[in-house]
Amino acid sequence: xxxxxxxxxxxxxxxxxxxxxxxxxxxxSIELMQQLKPGELQRSQEAAQIALFKLGVTFNVYSxxxxxxxxxxxxxxxxxxxxxxxxxxxxxxxxxxxxLNQFLDDIYxxxxxxxxxxxPEEIILxxxxxxxxxxxxxxxxxxxxxxxxxxxxxxxxGQWYVLEDNLRxxxxxxxxxxxxxxxxxxxxxxxxxxxxxxxxxxxxxxLETLLNLAPPHLPNPTVAVLTPGIYNSAYYEHSxxxxxxxxxxxxxxxxxxxxxxxxMRTTKGPRRVDVIYRRLDDDFLDPKAFRPDxxxxxxxxxxxxRAGRVALANAPGTGVADDKVVYAFVPxxxxxxxxxxxxxxxxxxxxxxxxxxREYVLQNLERLVVKSANEAGGYGMLVGTQSTEEERTAFAxxxxxxxxxxxxxxxxxxxxxxxLIGDGDSVEGRHVDLRPYILHRGDEIYxxxxxxxxxxxxxxSLVVNSSQGGGSKDTWVxxx
Numbered sequence: 001x002x003x004x005x006x007x008x009x010x011x012x013x014x015x016x017x018x019x020x021x022x023x024x025x026x027x028x029s030i031e032l033m034q035q036l037k038p039g040e041l042q043r044s045q046e047a048a049q050i051a052l053f054k055l056g057v058t059f060n061v062y063s064x065x066x067x068x069x070x071x072x073x074x075x076x077x078x079x080x081x082x083x084x085x086x087x088x089x090x091x092x093x094x095x096x097x098x099x100l101n102q103f104l105d106d107i108y109x110x111x112x113x114x115x116x117x118x119x120p121e122e123i124i125l126x127x128x129x130x131x132x133x134x135x136x137x138x139x140x141x142x143x144x145x146x147x148x149x150x151x152x153x154x155x156x157x158g159q160w161y162v163l164e165d166n167l168r169x170x171x172x173x174x175x176x177x178x179x180x181x182x183x184x185x186x187x188x189x190x191x192x193x194x195x196x197x198x199x200x201x202x203x204x205x206x207l208e209t210l211l212n213l214a215p216p217h218l219p220n221p222t223v224a225v226l227t228p229g230i231y232n233s234a235y236y237e238h239s240x241x242x243x244x245x246x247x248x249x250x251x252x253x254x255x256x257x258x259x260x261x262x263x264m265r266t267t268k269g270p271r272r273v274d275v276i277y278r279r280l281d282d283d284f285l286d287p288k289a290f291r292p293d294x295x296x297x298x299x300x301x302x303x304x305x306r307a308g309r310v311a312l313a314n315a316p317g318t319g320v321a322d323d324k325v326v327y328a329f330v331p332x333x334x335x336x337x338x339x340x341x342x343x344x345x346x347x348x349x350x351x352x353x354x355x356x357x358r359e360y361v362l363q364n365l366e367r368l369v370v371k372s373a374n375e376a377g378g379y380g381m382l383v384g385t386q387s388t389e390e391e392r393t394a395f396a397x398x399x400x401x402x403x404x405x406x407x408x409x410x411x412x413x414x415x416x417x418x419x420l421i422g423d424g425d426s427v428e429g430r431h432v433d434l435r436p437y438i439l440h441r442g443d444e445i446y447x448x449x450x451x452x453x454x455x456x457x458x459x460x461s462l463v464v465n466s467s468q469g470g471g472s473k474d475t476w477v478x479x480x
Contacts, residue, residue, distance in 0.1 A: 003034055003418065008429055012158045012415040014079055025082040025478055032190045033077070041425050045076040047186040056236060057178045072175055073471030076187060079417045079432060079453040086197075086449065086477045089152070089160060089436065092344030094445045095334060097148055097438050100165065100321050102337040104144035108134050108317055118336050119329045123353075126404055127326060128374050129168075129319030131282055133289045133302060139315040140213045141442035146313035147206070147277075148438040149173075149451075153347070154415035161347045161412065163433065164327055167318040169279050172452040173202060173437050174237035175472050177244075183474040195479040197449035202437070203244035205446055206277075209439045210245075213311035214274045221274035224248040224264060226255070228280045228296045238279050248273075252280075257300035262310040275311045282316050324373045324407045325351055348410055352403040361408040362399065365392040368408040370399070383462060385411050414462055417473065419455060431456045433464050434475065450475035 007019040015026045022030040033041065053071050081089075106113050107124055114121045124130050149170030151163040180199050184191050207223065214221030227238035229251050242249035248264065255273065256263050263270035278285065284294040289302035304310045320326060328349040331342045350357040350368070361368060365384050372380030382395045399406045416429035436451035453473040454464035464470040 003030055003427060006418055006427055006429075008416065010156070011413060011429060011431075012154055012156050013429060014081075014154075014415055014417045014432070016418070023082075026080045029078070029080060029190055029194055029476075032193060036189075038425065041076060041420060042423065044187045045074075045420050048074055048076055048182045051182045051186060052178060055178055055182075057175060073457060074179060074182070075419050075430075075455055075457075075471055075473045076183075077418050077420055077427070078183065078190075078474045078476045079434075080476045080478065081450065083478050083480050085160075088343065090447045092160075092162075092342070093150055093436060093438050093447050095338065095340065095343050096150065096162065096165075096330065097145060097440055097445055099334040099337045100148075100167065100330065101143060101145050101440060103333045104167075104315070104318055104321060105138075105142060106337075107320065108137055113333065113336055116336070118332050119326070123325055123329075123404075124320065127320045127323045129282070129317070129321070129323055131290070131317045131320075134315075134317030137306065137315065137317065140215075140308070140311045143213075143440050143442045144315040145318050145321070146209055146213070146315075146440050148314075148440070149435045150438065152344070152434045152436065153412055156413040158415065160344060162330070162344050163347055164324060165321055165330070166435075167314060167321045168281060169234075169314070170435070170437070171234040171237055171279075172435055172454075173448075174240040176437070176448070176450065176452050176475070177202060178240075179472060179474045194476065196476045197479055199448060199450055202448050203241065205439055205448070206241065207245040207247070209441050209446075210275045210277055210311075210313055212441050213313060215308075218274055222248070222264070222272060223275040223277065224250045224255075224273050226250055226252070226276050226278040226280060228252075228284070232279070234279065241277075247277075252284075252295070252297045255298045255301075257298065257304055260304065260307065260309060262298065262301065262304050273310060275313070277313050282319055285312075285316060322374070324349075324371055325353070325404065328407065347412060350408040352399050352406040352408065357408075358399065358403050361406075362396055365396060367411060369411055370395055370406055370408045373405050373407060381463075383411065386462075411462070414456075417453070417455065419457070419473075428459070430459075431462055431464065432473070449477040 004020045008016045017023055113119050145167045149166040153161050153163050210223050225238055225242040239249055254265050262273045264273045280296050283291045284296040286297045286301040287294045288299050334342045350361050352358045368384045370382040414431035417432050418427045419430040421428045432453050432455045434451050434453055437448045439446040453475045454470050456464045457471045
């Protein structure tokens, strides 16, 4: 493979400083890739994709009429993060999750941050993720967000920003683990010579986090992963994590409340469940507490949870912190709860419910990225630089009709990573983001090294979501 003429252009490239000049920490890996014989990289790419297919690494696309299940595209050229960069990211993520956890505990109890005028009350009360049935809750170990996936991006200058928080049921960790497994087996010549931090111990860290939620008097607590079922877009991950942790994978129909405890139906009769890693949204957890038409949850689950007889990860109600309007206040939360300046900045954000911000957004739609406050997966979004006048007009009407539901941000020139294109060894830069995974155990916050690098495989695209044509890369965090 020839990277001598690879040109990052005007973008910040993760592996190259300029045309043909690798960054110091990536130089060894680039040299090894350049030594590959013609066609070897492409063969490794094909072998990796076949291996992922055989492993069943898939995702579901509800809107695709050709079939709901797809293999997640994988690019063989890794994203490499220096030890120095990672140290700062790790510190910033721990700080952010600590503040968000205190925020969740506060707004469902004392609401000090509202009373002190830091976050407007109407923003909290109007957030779809703020659940009144959760008011007064005190989760085990006082932790609300046990598993978090925080989306990060880099701009043209290489500055890291937090793009959004995912505290409800963040997905993607299974791709991280399987990508690494496939990378080590199909591309060992490069991997084995680099000092890369491991990722395969995540399931044991996750299990420890879940077991930590069980009452201490239980010698052998039972943990289960609660899935909406096989038609969910992340079902592969649900089954994968259950298998890796050695715990049961259950659906709502497998569970029932008996004598005030959550029980799992088995061939030998009911069996008590002590900890649930739930992978379905709050609204569907318990038809008695939330949506009465839900067939996915367990009637009476919230009553058992309130009584402290079962633990849920993540706690119900965490979705309020996923709201993109609430996101804009996280730097204020860090200062308020921790008395510290944020280590990782937010992307500058305009809140359309503010009249001055709304006027600016409406006048500059062609230059901004507009997002719905509670959509995900690349939906409900307008990329102004790639939009038509008709699309901008439609979004302007939506903003005016419901300003609380929209934010806008400047178009960030996302960093790029060399990516294999086409059927040969042709390499071009493609835009990426990064989703590290954070586990909060109360006394400790663990950040898995690296995370899921999503890559926009379409040339010029800034949308990295798998449902919008994106793929993934293995993320290497160097030890030194």
